[in-house]
Ligand SMILES: Nc1ncnc2c1ncn2[C@@H]1O[C@H](COP(=O)(O)OP(=O)(O)OP(=O)(O)O)[C@@H](O)[C@H]1O
């Protein structure tokens with residue numbers, strides 16, 4: 411079966427001196443193209459560890475990881491970097507924008523690494539900013555933007571190489587209710603209109619309700635994998 415992501419018995423053990431932390435203790439699941447998945451679980455249950463592996467930012471201790479049906483644990487660092495840049499979009503809780511660059515220059519960064527020329531970079535960065543409704547903020551630096559706007563810039567940057575998979579680790583963790591709703595509507599639109607596979611980590615049931623499937627973790631194990639019930643409404647109210 412074709413999966414965007416397929417994990418087989420993935421483990422991750424961090425070793426610090428004498429201490430071993432078993433952050434993931436045998437995780438297996440698949441995610442098909444076009445899915446919208448939320449990952450939930452208590453603090454320390456292994457969610458970010460999993461996201462870092464999914465995003466090829468870290469390697470598992472054991473197990474197999476297939477990204478677009480290709481086993482990635484044997485790839486070189488250069489191949490992984492290329493894969494991250496071309497095939498994946500990342501969104502982080504803390505936005506990770508470069509403070510001295512305005513929105514358009516932040517968004518075009520992945521294109522610089524990909525060797526795209528100046529004119530095309532500008533055009534594509536502006537188009538990506540337009541998609542997240544930030545055209546009039548293109549010249550603003552991160553300090554001149556609200557948290558929600560900064561996160562929209564980060565999403566535009568994640569979209570710039572047209573990834574088929576977007577990974578977001580607590581993308582609304584620093585945002586108020588209204589901004590969280592806007593961000594989740596952007597993810598929902600990317601998923602429903604453009605068929606992008608979306609995987610988000612969240613602590614909020616209301617945020618997870620935007621997804622179509624919830625994976626719940628406890629102590630490094632996947633303890634529940636269930637569809638979101640009552641799916642079909644275009645949007646979901648957030649009440650906190
Ligand atoms: N780089 C690291 N070195 C050592 N231990 C780590 C490292 N990163 C995470 N851990 C440990 O691995 C376990 C899982 O951490 P992880 O960050 O994946 O949790 P999480 O589910 O994302 O939690 P949170 O909801 O607080 O973000 C924790 O016990 C943590 O202390």
Ligand SMILES: [Mg+2]
Pocket residue numbers: 457458459579
């Ligand atoms: Mg985390």
